[in-house]
Amino acid sequence: MITPTYSATTDKYPNFNKDFIKEKKIKNLVFDIIDKKDMQIAEDKNLTHYYEFNKEGLLIRFYYTVIAKTISHEIHTEIINKKTKKVRDGGVRVKNDFIYDTISTCFYYDSIQRLTLMRFNDGNYYESTYYVFDNTGLPIKIIRAKETNISNDKANFQLGMQYVLSDERFQQIKTSETQIKTNCLNDEGRTYKEIISNYNKQNKLISANENYVSTWINQESIFTYNDAGQLTEKLYKSNSGGNLNLKSVFEYDAKGNLQTEKQHKNDVLLNELSYIYEEDRKINSFINRDHINKTIRIVKIKYTNW
Numbered sequence: 001m002i003t004p005t006y007s008a009t010t011d012k013y014p015n016f017n018k019d020f021i022k023e024k025k026i027k028n029l030v031f032d033i034i035d036k037k038d039m040q041i042a043e044d045k046n047l048t049h050y051y052e053f054n055k056e057g058l059l060i061r062f063y064y065t066v067i068a069k070t071i072s073h074e075i076h077t078e079i080i081n082k083k084t085k086k087v088r089d090g091g092v093r094v095k096n097d098f099i100y101d102t103i104s105t106c107f108y109y110d111s112i113q114r115l116t117l118m119r120f121n122d123g124n125y126y127e128s129t130y131y132v133f134d135n136t137g138l139p140i141k142i143i144r145a146k147e148t149n150i151s152n153d154k155a156n157f158q159l160g161m162q163y164v165l166s167d168e169r170f171q172q173i174k175t176s177e178t179q180i181k182t183n184c185l186n187d188e189g190r191t192y193k194e195i196i197s198n199y200n201k202q203n204k205l206i207s208a209n210e211n212y213v214s215t216w217i218n219q220e221s222i223f224t225y226n227d228a229g230q231l232t233e234k235l236y237k238s239n240s241g242g243n244l245n246l247k248s249v250f251e252y253d254a255k256g257n258l259q260t261e262k263q264h265k266n267d268v269l270l271n272e273l274s275y276i277y278e279e280d281r282k283i284n285s286f287i288n289r290d291h292i293n294k295t296i297r298i299v300k301i302k303y304t305n306w
Contacts (some may be wrong), residue, residue: 001283004231004250004259006205013062022057024282028304038294055306063104138172200268202229228256257281
């Protein structure tokens with residue numbers, strides 16, 4: 001149901017297996033989230049993540065709630081006596097009320113299921129990312145733009161003004177059957193970064209080396225797979241801000257379901273995710289243990305089918 005991604009950082013949303021989503025006829029997923037700090041009682045702040053899919057199993061909308069403001073109230077309790085015996089002390093406790101904002105992202109695809117547009121919305125702010133591919137399916141252009149919505153209905157986006165934030169162009173060169181060289185071009189059409197990507201015989205990415213032409217910056221990613229072709233480890237190294245090493249390790253159960261994910265930074269364990277499945281291999285819930293902040297996030301999943 002969920003497969004690891006190739007990005008170096010943790011994504012905002014899981015990488016759903018579209019074939020599984022389609023097979024199980026899943027229309028909506030709701031992640032009901034509870035956070036708990038060590039040595040404290042779990043507090044349900046009504047945080048949710050909501051995912052919507054089309055009938056082909058592709059994610060078309062993701063939105064989530066965040067706490068925009070917390071209002072604290074003092075509640076005073078009186079001393080309670082029964083006859084001459086005190087049964088409860090008086091005191092003051094604090095009750096928190098939360099005001100929420102909703103942040104959403106919509107996804108649009110072409111006729112062969114390639115992502116062509118991703119539109120992010122936070123209140124009145126819209127930011128869109130457009131993707132253009134060559135005839136082999138590799139990206140040759142990525143445009144990121146700030147936009148305005150002139151529609152009175154937020155669910156019906158109508159483009160008003162558009163301000164281009166970045167315009168990335170790529171030259172994709174297949175240097176061998178298992179290697180692709182990508183030249184990343186700046187606004188003047190000059191190469192500012194070169195990426196060498198290597199693949200195994202199953203056409204799975206095994207390494208990517210990024211070199212910035214004008215500086216000494218180098219970034220390298222290495223990917224390891226098991227016999228079933230599932231990603232078991234990804235390493236990311238960069239010298240862009242000191243020596244940074246990120247590592248994620250993935251373990252699977254006997255049915256091939258992603259069971260645990262451990263995320264490290266410079267050999268320090270940051271997060272540990274554990275997944276619990278139903279009999280039909282759908283995820284029932286998962287837990288994210290944050291070893292740095294000493295917290296646990298418990299996520300229960302609700303399904304709606306087509």
